[in-house]
Amino acid sequence: MKLYFMTKFVIFIFLSVLQTNSSKRIIDIYAKDKFDKLFIEQTKVFAANTGGMKERDIIVKEHFGASAFKITLTxxxxxxxYTSKSIFPIQKLYSIVDxxxxxxxxxxxxxxxxK
Incomplete structure (x- = not known):
C-alpha cells in the first residue's frame, strides 16, 4: 500500500513538472473577434517577423470572445x-525574451x- 502511494506521488510530481515547463514561449492574444482592430494590427506585426519569433521559440495563440484586447507573453x-492592453511592439518582445x-x-x- 505504501509503495502505491509513493508511486502516485512520484507520478504527480513528474506530471506537475511537465505541465510547468514548455518548449515554447507563448503569446496569447485575447480579442472580441477576428475583426478587432488591435488584433489585426498585432497579427500583422507578428506575421512580418516570423523568423525572429521562430528563432526565439515563440508561438501565438488566439482567443476570441474577450471583452477587450489583451496580450500576454508566457x-x-x-x-x-508581460501583459498589455495595447499593441506589443516586436522590438519590445525581443528585448524581453532576449x-x-x-x-x-x-x-x-x-x-x-x-565554433
Whole structure:
C-alpha cells in the first residue's frame, strides 16, 4: 500500500513538472473577434517577423470572445512575463525574451555549436 502511494506521488510530481515547463514561449492574444482592430494590427506585426519569433521559440495563440484586447507573453517556465492592453511592439518582445535567463542559455549553446 505504501509503495502505491509513493508511486502516485512520484507520478504527480513528474506530471506537475511537465505541465510547468514548455518548449515554447507563448503569446496569447485575447480579442472580441477576428475583426478587432488591435488584433489585426498585432497579427500583422507578428506575421512580418516570423523568423525572429521562430528563432526565439515563440508561438501565438488566439482567443476570441474577450471583452477587450489583451496580450500576454508566457515564458518556458510557465510564468507570465508581460501583459498589455495595447499593441506589443516586436522590438519590445525581443528585448524581453532576449533578457530571459533561458534565452541567454539557448543563445550561448547555439554560439558554442557554431565554433
Amino acid at each position: 515564458g518556458k517556465d510557465a510564468e507570465v512575463k 533578457a530571459m535567463p533561458m534565452r541567454k542559455n539557448e543563445a550561448a549553446k547555439r554560439d558554442q555549436y557554431k
